[in-house]
Amino acid sequence: MNEHAQNATVFLRDEARSAWHDQAVWWVRQKRDRAQHAIPEWEELRSLAQHIKAHTLSRLPDYLEEFERNALANGAHVHWARNGDEHNRIVHGILRRHGVTRLVKSKSMLTEECHLNPYLVERGIEVVDTDLGERIVQFLEQPPSHIVMPAIHLKKEDIGELFHDKLGTPKGLSDPKQLTEAARQHLRAKFLAAQAGLTGVNFAIAETGGFVVCTNEGNADLGVSLPPLHIACMGVEKIVPRAKDLGVFLRLLARSATGQPITTYSAHFHGPRPGGELHIVIVDHGRSKLLARPEFRRSLSCIRCGACLNTCPVYRRSGGHSYGVTVPGPIGSVLAPSVDPEKHSALPFASSLCGSCSDVCPVRIDLHHQLLAWRGDLAAQGLLPQEKTVGAKIGRIVLSHTWLYRLAGSLGRFALRVLPRPLLYNRLNAWGQTRELPVPPARSFRAQWRARNGKS
Amino acid sequence: MDVALFVPCYIDQFYPQVAMATVELLERHGCRVIFPEDQTCCGQPMSNSGFRDDARPLAEKFLRVFGKYDHVVSPSGSCVSMVRNHYEPLIGERANTMRGRVFELCEFLHDVLKAKVKGRFPQKVGLHRSCHGLRELRLGSGSERFVPSHDKVKALLAGIEGLEICEATRPDECCGFGGTFAVDEAAISSRMGQDRIREHEKNEVSLITGTDTSCLMHLEGLLRREKKAIRVLHVAELLAQAEASA
Numbered sequence: 001m002n003e004h005a006q007n008a009t010v011f012l013r014d015e016a017r018s019a020w021h022d023q024a025v026w027w028v029r030q031k032r033d034r035a036q037h038a039i040p041e042w043e044e045l046r047s048l049a050q051h052i053k054a055h056t057l058s059r060l061p062d063y064l065e066e067f068e069r070n071a072l073a074n075g076a077h078v079h080w081a082r083n084g085d086e087h088n089r090i091v092h093g094i095l096r097r098h099g100v101t102r103l104v105k106s107k108s109m110l111t112e113e114c115h116l117n118p119y120l121v122e123r124g125i126e127v128v129d130t131d132l133g134e135r136i137v138q139f140l141e142q143p144p145s146h147i148v149m150p151a152i153h154l155k156k157e158d159i160g161e162l163f164h165d166k167l168g169t170p171k172g173l174s175d176p177k178q179l180t181e182a183a184r185q186h187l188r189a190k191f192l193a194a195q196a197g198l199t200g201v202n203f204a205i206a207e208t209g210g211f212v213v214c215t216n217e218g219n220a221d222l223g224v225s226l227p228p229l230h231i232a233c234m235g236v237e238k239i240v241p242r243a244k245d246l247g248v249f250l251r252l253l254a255r256s257a258t259g260q261p262i263t264t265y266s267a268h269f270h271g272p273r274p275g276g277e278l279h280i281v282i283v284d285h286g287r288s289k290l291l292a293r294p295e296f297r298r299s300l301s302c303i304r305c306g307a308c309l310n311t312c313p314v315y316r317r318s319g320g321h322s323y324g325v326t327v328p329g330p331i332g333s334v335l336a337p338s339v340d341p342e343k344h345s346a347l348p349f350a351s352s353l354c355g356s357c358s359d360v361c362p363v364r365i366d367l368h369h370q371l372l373a374w375r376g377d378l379a380a381q382g383l384l385p386q387e388k389t390v391g392a393k394i395g396r397i398v399l400s401h402t403w404l405y406r407l408a409g410s411l412g413r414f415a416l417r418v419l420p421r422p423l424l425y426n427r428l429n430a431w432g433q434t435r436e437l438p439v440p441p442a443r444s445f446r447a448q449w450r451a452r453n454g455k456s
Numbered sequence: 457m458d459v460a461l462f463v464p465c466y467i468d469q470f471y472p473q474v475a476m477a478t479v480e481l482l483e484r485h486g487c488r489v490i491f492p493e494d495q496t497c498c499g500q501p502m503s504n505s506g507f508r509d510d511a512r513p514l515a516e517k518f519l520r521v522f523g524k525y526d527h528v529v530s531p532s533g534s535c536v537s538m539v540r541n542h543y544e545p546l547i548g549e550r551a552n553t554m555r556g557r558v559f560e561l562c563e564f565l566h567d568v569l570k571a572k573v574k575g576r577f578p579q580k581v582g583l584h585r586s587c588h589g590l591r592e593l594r595l596g597s598g599s600e601r602f603v604p605s606h607d608k609v610k611a612l613l614a615g616i617e618g619l620e621i622c623e624a625t626r627p628d629e630c631c632g633f634g635g636t637f638a639v640d641e642a643a644i645s646s647r648m649g650q651d652r653i654r655e656h657e658k659n660e661v662s663l664i665t666g667t668d669t670s671c672l673m674h675l676e677g678l679l680r681r682e683k684k685a686i687r688v689l690h691v692a693e694l695l696a697q698a699e700a701s702a
Contacts, residue, residue: 314641352634379505384505434677435674435677448476
C-alpha cells in the first residue's frame, strides 16, 4: 500500500471523526455553492480569470520585470530566489541586518513550502504565526492540513485542550468565542513586541508594483503596521498584469475559498510605510519547471482558494496530512510531483478522477486531467510500482487478442464460480476486504449474442 | 438506423444482461444493432494507470473495429469518455475521427433518437450520477457549475409511470469506484461508496440506478457484503423493463 493510502486507512479508522471531517469540509463547499449562485456571470468570470492567467503565464518574465521596476520605483526592495533555500537565506539575511529576533507572520503557503519557520527558529528568531489556525498548528508543531483552513482537522474541544495547555484557558473550555478571545490577547502581545512582519502575497500587480494580501483576521495588516520592517514572499505565479484584473480575482477568491462575498481584509501595499522598509522576495521553487511543460502549465494559474480540496471526496475522507506535502488535495497532487516525482509518485493516484475539482476551480484548471497526465509521466519515467507495470503489460497482451480475451474471461468466470471462498477472499484481494465480487454469469454477452442470432 | 454496439469488457464478462437490455432498447427504438465481435476493451484501465504504451494498441484496435460505423453506442459513460476525450494522447489526431460518433446510451436516446421512453416501473429509485458521464460527457449540469440545470438521464426516466426518482443529499458525489483506485485506495473507495449508500438508504429507495455498471458493481459489492436490501440496476435494464411492462 502506498503512503497516502496507508495514512488514509489510519485516518478512516476513527469513523466518527473522519465522518465529521468530511461533513465539516463539505459544509464549506456548500457555502461556496451558495455564494456562487449569487453571481449570474460566474462561469464568465471563471473564463476571464483563466484567460488572464494564461496570458500572464505566456509572458511571465516580462510581467515579473515590470513588477520589479514598479515596485522599486515605489521604494520597495526586490529579491529573487531560485528555490526554498535561497528564499530562506534571503529572509534571514534581511532580519539579521535589522537585528530582528521577534517576527510575526501572516499566512503564507509559500513559506510553509520552503520550511522557513524551522530555518529561522534554528537561527534564534522567534517566529509567531498570527493567523488563528496557523497559530494552533504551530503550537502543535504540525503542518497545516488545509491551505485556507490550516486547523480544519481539529475540533473545538481539541483547541480547548491545547489552549489550556499553552495559554492557560480554563480546562474543558470549548466555546469558540472565548477561545478566540484568548488567542487574541496572546497574539496582541506578540504583535506589539514584533520587530518585523512577514506576509504572503495573493496578487502582485505588474503595472503598479503593488500587491494585495487577503486575510479574514486583519492579522497581516496589524503585523506589518506596527513594526517598521515588512517582508512579503511570493511565488513567481502570483502576478496579474493590471490593477483592474483584481476585480475578477477578488470576486472569485473568497467565494471559492469560504463562500464569503469578499475576504474581510484585502490590503493593498504600494511601497514601504514612512520610515519603514518593504522587501519583496520573489521565489521560483520548481514553478518554472511546471511552466516549461505545456500539459502542467495551467496548474500555475492556481490562486490557492482551496475549493478543490473542499470538493474532493478523497481529501475530505483522508485529511490534509495524509498527502505529506504542504499543499494537499488535487492541486497539491499536481504540484508535488514536479518538485520530487519519485517521492510523490502516489499522489496523482490519490484520486478517483471524478473531475469535481476541475469544475469547481475558479480559474478552470483541468485538475483531474493533469492528475491523469502525471500518471502517464510517472509511468514513462519508470516510477510506478512493478505490479502495476506488469499488470498493464498483461492487460495489453490479453486485450489485444480477442481469442485470448475470451479465454481469459471464461477462465475467470469459471474460477469465480468454483474456487472456495478463502482462495478468493484473502489478504491479497483488496477489493474483497469490504466488497463482494460480482456473481459470474454462465455465459458472456458475446456468447448470448451469438446464440440469439443463431450462430453457434 | 444502424448502430454498432460497444460493450465494455467487464459488462461482456460479468453483466451481460446490461448489454442485452441495451440491445432491446435500441431495437425497440428503431435501430438495427450490430455487435462487432472483434471488440475487447477501450484501454481505459491501462490509460488511467498511466501506461499509455499499453493502452495505445487497444485504441488502435478500437478504431479498426468501430471506425466504419457512424453510430457507436455503449451503456457506459466512462468508456465512451475514454474514446471521446482521452484517445488523443494515445493516437493523436486520429482520435478526432471517432469523437463525434461514439455515444453513451442515454445520450444517444436523448440527443440522437430523441426517444420518449414510455412504460411502468412503480418503485422508489435512487439515481447515481456517474462522474465521467456527468463531468466529461455532460449528461447533466452538475452541482459545481452555474449553468442551466439539465439532466439527460432524468429526462429519459421522466416518462415512466410510477417511477419515483429520489435525489441524494449530495446529488453527484463520486461513489469511489475510480478503476484501480478501488484497490489502490481501498479504504477511501469503500467509505465513499458506503456514504453514497447511506444517503440512498435515508430516501428508502428499493434500488439504485445509473449509467455505469462499474460504479454499480462497486456499490453492489458493498451492499451484498453488508447484506442490505437495496439492489442496483443499470439504467438500460430499468428502461427496458419499464418499456416491457407497458
